[in-house]
Amino acid sequence: MPRPLYLVILAMAAAALLASCRGASTPEDARLRVVATIAPVGALAQAVAGDAVRLDVIAKAGVDPHEYQLKTADARAIANAQLILRNGLGADAFLDKALGNSKGTVVTITDGLTLRDGASGDGGSGHDPHVWHDPHNDIAMVEVIVKALATADPAHAATFEANGRAYQERLRQTDREVQALIEGIPPANRKMVTDHDAFGYFAARYGLTVVGTVIAGVTTGSEPSAASVAALVQTIRREGVRAVFAESSVDPKIARRVAEETNVRIVDDLYGDSLGAPGSGADTIEGMLLSNARKIADALK
Ligand SMILES: [Zn+2]
Structure with missing residues (x-):
């Protein structure tokens, strides 16, 4: 007895759906999932990664990170991230509450910088966390981000390195422009x-x-x-x-x-x-x- 037509169509549709889920036909699903905790870290990560990764920034532009409360979507992004880039030094203490559910690699991009003292407040570290206001710190953090991304996603290492070099040059140029403004x-x-x-x-x-x-x-x-x-x-x-x-x-x-x-x-x-x-x-x-x-x-x- 032949199968009814609708069953044949259902079977074909199911097979097509399965193929599209399995295949690489949806590129954003295949990209490395990266979380950046605060807007400055997100901007540096964006400059290095371009569109080669899927980047979620938690405390976005315009938000005061010192007072930030995690939302459900943030907790989900953190749980799903393969790489988490953070500033540390108390600027993104909100991350600590959500790390229990994460299997991602956490990289503190300020590690190795020469830090200024700062009064320790809520989640404070005794150091001033606002490192991104010196372009030389940004150049060093780009280096850390290039390494972190290249390690997590070696197939795109050359892209990250090229983007990183170009952005470091842009930051050196910015440093000269800021210097000229202040000298005025x-x-x-x-x-x-x-x-x-x-x-x-x-x-x-x-x-x-x-x-x-x-x-x-x-x-x-x-x-x-x-x-x-x-x-x-x-x-x-x-x-x-x-x-x-x-x-x-x-x-x-x-x-x-x-x-x-x-x-x-x-x-x-x-x-x-x-x-x-x-x-x-x-x-x-x-x-x-x-x-x-x-x-x-x-x-x-
Ligand atoms: Zn601040």
């Missing part, structure tokens, strides 16, 4: 007051001095006391600081009050912990560095 500021004016202590590496690299911060320390979670705000106001007057710099990802209300009280400029949209939204021009490390440098140079000239 009269030396006596190269003093900053920032919201939280996110710009220590930038200041050290380019000869600026951070004379005070609104929030004590390298995390964003604490409110300054009235006494520490009053002391900061004194410092700004005594040092002749020309501007207070707050960040796009942190509420600038106290920084704004300090600027009003001292009658200095407020710049409230530096990128400290995060990057700009896609298409903003500050959605890459070099774009972020140049955007910050232009705003700092404008305000302190």
